Amino acid sequence: MFLVTGATGGIGRRVVRLLREQHQQVRTFVRLSSRYSELEHRGAEIFIGDLRCERDIQKACRGVRYIISTHGSDGDALALDYRANIELIDQAKSNGVEYFVFISVLGADRGYEDAPVFKAKREVERYLQASGLNYTILRPAGLASNLLVLAERFRETGMYLLIGDPKNRTSIVSTDDLAKIAVDSVSVIGARNQILSVGGPEILTREDIPRIFGRIFNKEPTIINPPLFLIDGFRGLLGIVNPQAQKSLGTFRTLLANEFFCKTEEINNLEAIFAFHLEPLESFLRRYLAV
Numbered sequence: 327m328f329l330v331t332g333a334t335g336g337i338g339r340r341v342v343r344l345l346r347e348q349h350q351q352v353r354t355f356v357r358l359s360s361r362y363s364e365l366e367h368r369g370a371e372i373f374i375g376d377l378r379c380e381r382d383i384q385k386a387c388r389g390v391r392y393i394i395s396t397h398g399s400d401g402d403a404l405a406l407d408y409r410a411n412i413e414l415i416d417q418a419k420s421n422g423v424e425y426f427v428f429i430s431v432l433g434a435d436r437g438y439e440d441a442p443v444f445k446a447k448r449e450v451e452r453y454l455q456a457s458g459l460n461y462t463i464l465r466p467a468g469l470a471s472n473l474l475v476l477a478e479r480f481r482e483t484g485m486y487l488l489i490g491d492p493k494n495r496t497s498i499v500s501t502d503d504l505a506k507i508a509v510d511s512v513s514v515i516g517a518r519n520q521i522l523s524v525g526g527p528e529i530l531t532r533e534d535i536p537r538i539f540g541r542i543f544n545k546e547p548t549i550i551n552p553p554l555f556l557i558d559g560f561r562g563l564l565g566i567v568n569p570q571a572q573k574s575l576g577t578f579r580t581l582l583a584n585e586f587f588c589k590t591e592e593i594n595n596l597e598a599i600f601a602f603h604l605e606p607l608e609s610f611l612r613r614y615l616a617v
């Protein structure tokens with residue numbers, strides 16, 4: 327039995343789809359408010375709970391052999407990125423789980439002090455490595471599925487908002503490829519007890535993204551490019567009324583201010599371990615946007 331957290335999210339729903347195509351037994355950890363009917367249709371077991379609640383995690387882990395942790399932070403990195411994953415790892419140990427796959431983030435080891443999600447992910451990575459469990463830690467760059475909404479907006483308006491340096495590099499990964507890598511990690515020997523950076527096959531600059539949209543929709547992009555200090559000004563003001571929200575924006579700022587791309591050797595290594603070719607961003611977008 328696999329336990330998948332974040333099963334209604336961008337990565338999680340694809341992980342469940344692949345596991346069910348392989349006729350694996352899957353328990354999906356979802357909230358009552360989650361949109362989980364697709365998971366039910368695919369024959370997954372639905373476990374309703376909240377990852378902020380330790381007892382729910384304890385119950386969900388009973389009888390499980392593999393855990394794939396893909397949930398997001400929902401604005402609270404401490405409770406969800408950190409505490410929920412630590413509890414999942416503790417429960418994995420108590421229940422004799424054979425394998426733990428953890429979705430971290432590219433750059434988790436760079437020591438970004440202002441980014442609660444990055445800090446939480448790094449601590450969980452360390453805890454998992456010291457746990458004695460078999461594991462794979464995947465550190466993805468940006469997910470291609472996140473760009474679909476922006477692409478739809480571009481289709482209507484021809485506009486693209488790009489905050490910060492347009493020349494910053496990124497390796498957007500196909501969310502389908504990442505889900506496949508997460509699922510295959512439990513059985514592919516080269517992935518055992520590894521931390522792997524996961525990106526797409528090409529190193530893009532951030533301004534390449536509206537150019538790709540432009541090609542797909544045959545439209546010249548209008549790029550709106552405010553400088554990063556506008557975000558800093560906004561954060562300063564937000565801090566006066568909502569210090570918690572100001573803190574969470576630190577992760578967003580870190581994502582905007584830095585480069586997140588995989589080196590060619592890392593991509594070659596990934597393709598060799600999992601024996602398939604990663605999909606370029608344009609191909610992923612064309613498949614989903616049906617153009």
Ligand SMILES: NC(=O)c1ccc[n+]([C@@H]2O[C@H](COP(=O)([O-])OP(=O)(O)OC[C@H]3O[C@@H](n4cnc5c(N)ncnc54)[C@H](OP(=O)(O)O)[C@@H]3O)[C@@H](O)[C@H]2O)c1
Pocket residue numbers: 331332333334335336337338355356357359360361375376377378396397398399400406429430431432443465466467468469472
């Ligand atoms: N997005 C990126 O570009 C990116 C890049 C690198 C790494 N990552 C990492 O990849 C992982 C997945 O990202 P994603 O974009 O696929 O996430 P997502 O689409 O935002 O999905 C988040 C999932 O977490 C679930 N969740 C949130 N709070 C929960 C709670 N209290 N109890 C139970 N479930 C809860 C959500 O359930 P509901 O459906 O109920 O909301 C949803 O299924 C995250 O760990 C993220 O840090 C993402």
